[in-house]
Amino acid sequence: MKDHPMRFTLLATAAATLLLANGAARADDKVTFATNWKAQAAHGGFYQALADGTYKKHGLEVTIQQGGPQVNNRPLLPAGKIDFLMTGNLLHSFDNVKNKVPTVVVAAMFQKDPQALMAHPGQGYDKFESLKNAPLALVAKDGQFSWWQWLKAVHGFKDEALKPYNYNLAPWLANPKAIQQGYSVAEPIYAENQGRFKPVVHLLADHGFSTYSTVIEARTETVKAKPELVQRFVDASIIGWVNYLYGNRKPANALLMKDNPEMSEAEIEASVALMKSQGIVDSGEAQAKGLGAMNAARIADFYGQMVKAGLYKPGEVDLSKVATLQFVNKSVGQDVKARLGGR
Template sequence: MPQPLRPFVSSSLAALLVAPVIAFAQDKVSFATNWKAQAAHGGFYQALADGTYLRHGLEVKLIPGGPQVNNRPLLPAGRIDFLMTGNLLHSFDNVKNGVPTVVVAAMFQKDPQALIAHPGQGRERFETLKDAPVALVAKDGQFSWWQWLKVRHGFRDEALKPYNYNLGPFLANPKSIQQGYSVAEPIYVEKQAGFKPVVHLLADHGFSTYSTLIETRTETVRKRPELVQRFVDASAIGWVNYLYGDRRAANAMMLKDNPEMTIEEIEASVALMKAQGVVDSGESLQKGIGAMNTARIRDFHNQMVQAGLYKPGEVDLSKVATLQFVNRKVGLDLKASLGKP
């Protein structure tokens, strides 16, 4: 396991490293993400790099995902202990299909899924996006949030064109719009084309799912709740330190796992996460990072039923997530000590 990079630890973080903590036997834990290392995974890498997981009695093996890697089946198969998933649609599908997993924390209050447009084309208001002649959307988006856009906001299939994760078609057509991860594609557009795109976060227009969820097996929650609590708490603290403390050690670890990234891209992404309130906004401001509530999960499910993704009663919402490990204000004192209200 990578050791903490002490030269990069800030004085405030160093104080935390020597603070007394409850002693636990070291439990080996495996945690898989859904893509290659990037700033959107920063809090988990931070907890690994600065020793937060270790101080919570956890020896964590972090397993990155990627375009040729599908970590999702590893969780129900018992080959990993925790899994990072994109949004609640994955969790709804698991419950619908009888897969015995459950969400234990939501590290992002907003899903970073966005639509981007060229500036100066009359797309500064979200309402105008439905009139764009070309909408570049990947297949998975076409069968998920695009259906919601059609029902909720009047988008039309006639505009759809496949998005193959190549910015070329979007950059070549100033009238087009394109899907994007709000903390990633805008950075790449500016780097490649020299302009800042118009960015519309779906979360700001009713797409109410949580994102960057931590899932585990229902059996683990039942048999090892203290293990789950330690992993959730340590991850939340990792995110506080990553956003508001010294993140250089975590960034170095991510660059090692994903050499395609640059430190400039990572820092630009962190700035966007903060500006957009992706991680720390809404409920997390009072209840701590990772916060969830059942009413919001129900609201998102109802929207997806209206969009035709699920039939009424098809998903037992009581099995989707448990709130027993979140909403405990973990990390709020640390955040205050780092000078953030």
């Protein structure tokens, strides 16, 4: 007996439905993720997820769009030109909520902000408390109007020592009594290369500057309409960071150097070593709850400190809109970390 044509149609439809259910026929979601600076080790986990196929395994076709000195990617997120944005710390997110910009933090890849103050060794700056007595403090304009205000309010630093830092180490290297701002996983490497000595480095995070850093922001609309997409991007980024810190990061380093030829592998590896030794990525709550961990109490604590510093007024920012915890604190990547021997 011949099969009826309708039977073939039904079989084909059933097969197509099964393929879709299994994800075999689903096209990867295209995602553009922008960073806030040129490619460097501090972006390594994202590049790792791209290089080793982790994003692909999560059904994502990701494009990483670099920032840089002449590039401002921040307005592109609320404008819908990009899907996710890496920003420096929670101050950006507070400003967004204050100004009614519809974005929200969905993960915090760094448990510690790498912002630091550097000093010359042997000059009496081994203790953080001594830094306020330095006769010269080189700080860039954005730092002067943000964390420097916190240093004044909480730790007694004085404006009299303040001079602009123009991202040139020469003035600081020439003055042993000077202190200078630095990104703790970058400037100390440059200082050692140029000055031939290891600087004294004090992380602000170790002295109460409790912001999360390298946070991932998404549009509020995306979180509401496509939570499954956000979850996949966050999970894949977390696993990328675990693999970058504890696995084979050579493929990611190659992509970093392709995007930013100014970087060398030796410099990248030195930066990774500092990230590990300083507990920038994998410390605190992240050790139990997985990388990217956040909690509302810590966000509130940091906001309270910024109120003390005079950057915001009490109640000026609705903290419930700053970040959502629905995509983190799920121990994602902990099994990968254990398998790689990370600790």
